[in-house]
Amino acid sequence: MRNVSGLLFSGGLAFLLLVMVAQLPFGQPLMLVGQQILQVSPNEVGTANVVAAVLLAYRGIDTLGELAILFTAASGVGLILGHLYSANSGSNKKVDKSGFITLKGTELMVPLLLVVGFYIIFYGHVTPGGGFQGGVILAIAFFLPTLVRSDAHLDHQLINVIEGLAGAVFILIGLWAMLYHHAFLQPFFNSVFVKGHLGDLFSAGTLPLLYLALGLKVGAELAGLLSMIADFPELTGEQNK
């Protein structure tokens, strides 16, 4: 019964969507606001990557909410798994002895991942990329050694501190803008954080700082999240049930 009604609902929804898609202007979007943003943002915000301008300047508070959602999910996972960031968590996990290629490959990969991750974060406002994308790569860089080597543990205390402080730094940058008679979370320009030219690394004022805080937070958080799930005793303990 549940299956039938469920299938009917999905089929109906798919049919509805097909009908609507035929009527809606796909391929020729209205772009009322998008057009304005494309025209205004090089002067107002100064980033070459307009999506970064939308994400951090025009819709900065959405990004703040999204940060908070990731933090909430990580807190929830920590509370649920009962892991609770104890200092010696995961010390009793058994990892199969990795082969030579895996070990050496990881040793080579981790620095590369760090470099690529930080590059994507720093140049996020100039080229495609940004805090989230770079942060995910950083998370892998932090997490990979713990998968491969049995003596590498993620220091959850440090992860906590990084994620908390990075999130607070994001908000504090926004409040700092508020103190200087701007609005909350407005990227502003002064002598240190110059407006610069479009396409420079140092452009768009305080906006790259936001991406940096974002990237570090996401990196630390996802690494901690992955590590908590991977260290769950059910998954690492009994190999054969």
Added chain:
Amino acid sequence: MDKLVLLVVLPLLAAFLMPVLARTSQVLARLSGLSVLLISIVLVLSVWGDVDKQAVSFAIGGYQPPLGIVFYIDQLSLLFALLIPVMVLLFWPWNRLCHIREYSLLMLLTASASGLVLSGDLFNIYVFYELLAVASYGLVAVQVKQGQHPSVALAASLRYLLLGSVGSVMMLLGIAIIYLQTGTLNLAHLSLLAPDALNNSIGLSAFALILIGLGVKAELFPVNSWVPEVYGAVSTRLSALMAGLLSKLAVIVIVRLLVLLFPQPEALHLMTILGMLGVISGELVAWRAKDMTRMLAFSSIGQLGLVFIAFSLPGNIGLLAGFAIALHHLVVKPALFMLAEGWSGSLEKLSGVAKSSPYSAALFVLLAMSLLGIPPLPGFWAKLLLVTNLAAQVEPIYSIALVFILLATVLEATYLYRVVLLLYKKDTSSKPSFVRSHTRFDWLTAMGLACVLLISVVQLPAVEKKLVAMAYQSGNRFLYIHTVFVRADSNIPVHAQQELTPKMPPIPAIGSDS
């Protein structure tokens, strides 16, 4: 006025810093949460009278709408902005020592709830709604009822999560359709474009999809299957907070969207039908419930069905009736949950309890009478408003709704009276089973809420005046558009704005000053 963004930002800051602070001092971390709530209350009270005549909006980040995101403050938003920290403070888990991350989750809940009522942008509402949802999934999973097995809360949380995620995906789909159809996400801009762009079947389907999303939290039929499971599994403080506060927030968002974006009558009829189904299903199952928490959970579904039917009445009178019932439920239901904390377990165990705890029993009688709608309590006035206006409508769907409501009231009377009879049963030949008496704090909370009820009985004209003003202000689409697109300090009084001809205010030129 733009310091009201701190209502969202400060709880987020507290949430992020709590785990870091807890490494040095646990007490400091807990105090930071409480102090942020107090600061929020002070902040709201400091601007309390400023929106009586006109609404205010300010742009976040200084980018003018429709490019940036605006926060819109009117009497409705301010009332809920006040209620949110007050209720979180009231239902703070004083009675147990929680892990610091749980307090973090509560702070995130506060921040997202405040953002939800203040925001004036469609996608921003979605983001805050998701934050609220994820925070509540986390809290539901760990705040287990006393004496309950922790695995129940986990299972309930998982089912809630799956249902809620489907709803959120539907909401995102609806938002995408609206964006495709109109090209903007700002509520005021959308409201300008709505009579041309959204007044068709596409707009209606977008509304239905968004309704599924918001309806999960608002306990709308049919996405309310999570309610009895979750309220049975979690601590009564959290249930009280969720049933009292969070459901109302979702309803308020739906109302804003209805007023601004979807003025077509089909949308109202959809709400009426879903409300009717909710009322009847809720009260029927509550009638059969054998323990207090389940009964209250289903009664909550029924009452929210009433709220939906009220908001589906066209015009400002629907808003008035809806606000009255919603606010009344916000006060009464948490108080009942607080009483249910001590009285958990089968209803049979409650027989003769009035002898040992007479005040609690009297409190229950008072709250039940108000829930039912017995004069002179405020519940009566709210229901009377709803019933008379339903009867005054011409369309047949409202008459059917009226019949359903009357039936539901009869059922409500039956099961509430049954409990009262049990409480005051005289001849208990068997040894009365031990019922945990209420802790001092639970009882005081319930008493405090009942006092609010009694005060509103005495101050009924003032309450009514405030609600009428709120309804007029919220129902005024032109006021919204005017406030957001014209500078914030327009001082055209509320009443005159209703006679304004629907002239479209000009969209600000490109490159305007911040």
Added chain:
Amino acid sequence: MTIEVVLLIGAIGLILLGLAGLFIHNNVFRMVLALVLLESGVNLLVILSGFYRSGVAPIFLTGSEAGQAMTDPIPQALVLTAIVIGVGVQALALALILRIKAYYNTLDMAEIRQQMEYDLAADTGVTSPASAQSPDTLVRSKTIYSDENKHEHMQGDKKIGEPANG
């Protein structure tokens, strides 16, 4: 068959698969995977709403000719947010599934629901609120931890009050 028609049909197909999968599957993990599909489909649909034929990415590259039509940047920012939200929810769902498997030793939604109803009813001391025809004794599947161990396990995990914990 232009590219956007193909992509649109693909997106709607993903939505259909995800939604149908949620209803059909009984295994909780598969339901989460179906949810992932559903979210991917919707994200794809949202991105497509900004698609501009013959448009380029909304990035001002040095050396690009002026006047080139760019695709809409707003849906891309929206989808970034939506993807991250999805990741958070999926991680939470996985954690819940891990714990539920540890307690109930099953991943079957019907069994989990039955267990949950049983536990809810048992803890309140009423007979199960199911229909009058249901059997009196619900079969309780074997769990890894016995009741006493379960409470201890949770207590030990919490480590409440230790200042060293985050």
